[in-house]
Amino acid sequence: MMKMTPMLETFVMHFGEMGSRWGFNRTVGQMYALLVISEAPLSANEIADALNISRGNVSMGLKELQSWRLVQMHHVQGDRKDYFKALGSIWDMANKVFEERRKREMDPTLSLLRDILLDAPANEQEKYAQERLQEIHDLLENITKWSEELQRLSPEKLETLMKLGSGVGKVLDMKDKFLKSS
Amino acid sequence: MMKMTPMLETFVMHFGEMGSRWGFNRTVGQMYALLVISEAPLSANEIADALNISRGNVSMGLKELQSWRLVQMHHVQGDRKDYFKALGSIWDMANKVFEERRKREMDPTLSLLRDILLDAPANEQEKYAQERLQEIHDLLENITKWSEELQRLSPEKLETLMKLGSGVGKVLDMKDKFLKSS
């Protein structure tokens, strides 16, 4: 059974509040927080108990967390219940969230923009509009490519990149030098 | 007056749908799309007309867009009405959106985590939880620093970085070499 200390309860509730800003709803956020801070896998009933929400809601929430590939189902010898655990490292989690959000927030717009930009502008107004739309399109495409790139990077390189911090600018300068002299 | 062709209407409506995923509501998304594709600044009434929404709603929406610093008020000689225009380049816009979302989505969590991590864990459960929380904290802090860094970068360098694409890995290797040899 999962009984939470006030400290942990605070965190779980906060994650619930933030959840809605991150693209899922309050209870899904709470469920995920709970699974992250719990060492042992939890059953759906334990989750419902710990958070005081209905069994049905837990079922739907777990489905959503699985669709984000943020939790993993787990089976325990001689127990018919399903148990759940947060998946992977925090890095993996951040990756999943970014990827999923990109899919939901950018891909549909990108695809609509591609369609729109195939048509020739019908008048001055559309001409101006298409120019702006082209810019948005290019930006989204860049961000998409870039984020795919980051995902492909090994965790160590990502770490290096992250720690680089204010060094980014310098490294970029360096790159120019390097390319010039080679 | 702003009368939209079907193509533009499609785009505006789509941006409305996406708006909710981007952190503002449908009408705010529509309003922003409208301002982006419109060359001339628009008055609040023109916006309300073009989108078929109430004057009051437009007023609240403009307030929100201004709080995101995505639109700019404009005065026209000899006209008492306020006119509005999307602010800056698409790059500026993306910057603002990232910054604003960071403030709303990460800063509060970061600050809560800092507090929680000040307290010593009371038992085994809290010990495990705090380890996870520390990881989340470090991750968020890294992302925050990194995004501040990107904002500080000049547009040209940003451009370079973006276009780098799959070259990121190589540049990182290079950096190691460079540092070793200096």
Next chain:
DNA sequence: TATAATTTTCAGAAATTACTGAAACTTCAG
């Protein structure tokens, strides 16, 4: 196969969020 344990579904209730429109407010010209 029957039944017990568990999970999923989904109609309706509850909660939240967005929108309207009329009233209050502000600003400015005369």
Next chain:
DNA sequence: CTGAAGTTTCAGTAATTTCTGAAAATTATA
């Protein structure tokens, strides 16, 4: 100061989203 032109506010309503809980479905066991 007055009133016309415009903007903002906000109480109430509408729309949307989330949550519950009981019924249906699934799965394992005997």
